[in-house]
Amino acid sequence: MRKIFLYLIVAALLVAGLSTSAAADGFYIGFLGGGSFLPDAKATDIDGSTNFSFDGGFDGSVMLGYDLGTEHANIGKGRVELEYNTASNDVTAAEFVEGGAGASGSADRTSIMLNTIGEYQTRSGMIIYALLGLGWAKISLDNIAILGVPFVDDSDSSLLAYQAGLGVGWKLSQHFFFDIGYRYYGTMDPKFVKQDGNSLDYEYASHRVLAGVRLHF
């Protein structure tokens, strides 16, 4: 994955150096990196519900999009994009009726989203945007253990995902835009298979704080 990002940066710099046409309208690629912060997740099995807590984790996205620019005034100023993103958060604790207990393992996400972004440009040139996205996610719980006792091991669930967010951006050059924003990401409730073979109903959501660049062709 790291190599892919490096290739993208090199390619983007080359393209930026060669192109002299007005940017913004048309296709773009971009990448974002940052943190994924999971709220406590409720996991329910036949014995009741347990709340899992997580550490902050890595969150990264690669986008291929189209900027409507000034050529599609009937639609409005904004962008549509296809986003591939991935995130991973380590489990730190499980809370029971009696209190918390140490837990380990991770909750991982791989997702493809179709985002629509509405933009508003201020007089200073800063771009404020709002984002809505819908797509598909694969959530997996890996090596989840409570006090060393295996609970869920490598079980995944594929389902509908959605996100909404706000952010700001600046035009760095003819082709480059810097972007920083927040996205609330949620999915339908995934179901997993526990170590004992019983099912586990889970709730997945994430607060995504991201920053990155876009290269407009």
Place this chain on the structure above:
Amino acid sequence: MGLRRTLDFSKSELAGDPAPCYFAAQSFSKGEKGMLFRLVILSCLYLLLSGCSSDDPTRNNTFVPLTSITVTGTYETMADQTVNQYRAIGDFSGSFTRDITTEVSWSIEDEIIASISNDTGSQGLATALSPGETSVTAWQGDISGSAPLIVKDVSLTAIEITPQAAELPTGTSQQYEAVGTFSDSSMQDITVLATWESAEPNVATIDNTGLVTTLASGSTTITGTWQDVAASSNLQVTEATLSAIAITPEVTKIAQGTTVQFQAEGIYTDGESRDFTGPLDWQSADNSIAVVDRNGLVEGIAPGQVEISASFDNDGTTLSDTFVLTITGAVIESIKVTPENSTIQAGETLQYTATGTFSDNTQRDITRDVTWLSSDSTVGSISNSSVSRGLFTSIGAGTTYVEAFFNNIGDDTLLIVE
């Protein structure tokens, strides 16, 4: 207005200078833009907060190994043919304790002396079959805990029925209780063993659990009988009808693991308020914070605020009241048992009280929450029953220590029986 305008792309707007932006918000006034911006921010804050919420857990921690089981009976000794509820408290590696009465398998060493139930709803209920001494054991896997079970060859000498001389409005219910006194001066709740009768069944009826239902104004006599011993209580049924109920706890804040008794009061059409202990439907809005039993006794489970409600179906009209109870995370730091260093005569009884001091510097009567023990059962026994908890009944002359325990904290005091 603002929302309508976001959809209003007029030709003149679209034909204008496209350079800055075509986004509809461009055509808004400064105030409208501000309002829109706040709306978007508030929407995102809502999403943020809704994403942060998670209910309190309802699952018990079964990942910490059970290391020991403590078994206690409601009564240290029991009369022949009576029942005694045993409870199993599990200690999970010293991390926490939990009542596992319904999760263990119960067995009894000598099944001629007593039997013990493993049936759902009555787990741990021992029934005395003949005088003698044996032991009750609770098992979970390889872990077990035991307690003595002593069946005494004593006879019932008296029954006390409560309430006495009650006055109830028409259409209400009242739970009656019978406590038996035996020839060794010990006392046991025999409500479920007694045969109940109402002298005037057209005024009030009573079922075999002691629950009275009033039907019409008038008077009747409620009689409880067991082993040829009977006791009676007069009941006056008035024409007043119930118009509202109100519930109040003994205290408004309790520590987790302790209990508080709610009292219900009925407000009647004659303007009077009376204790209402009829068949109220008690509910806790969140059982992970507090649970409530059918008698309005609330046990705090975890810190938080919880709504405790009681409702009553009054001929198709539901009357209800709600109270917000606070459960604190305070833990017990010390217990004081009173009266200290007492002397009583053989055959007499003495009521003990346990006062707990908690980590938030509060003090509370926790007589109902502690487990009571007498170090020498030949001198006397102390009750753990709900109706007489902490009541020491002496049997013979000697010295004993009365002990009270709660969450591994305890206190004791000397008692001399002459």
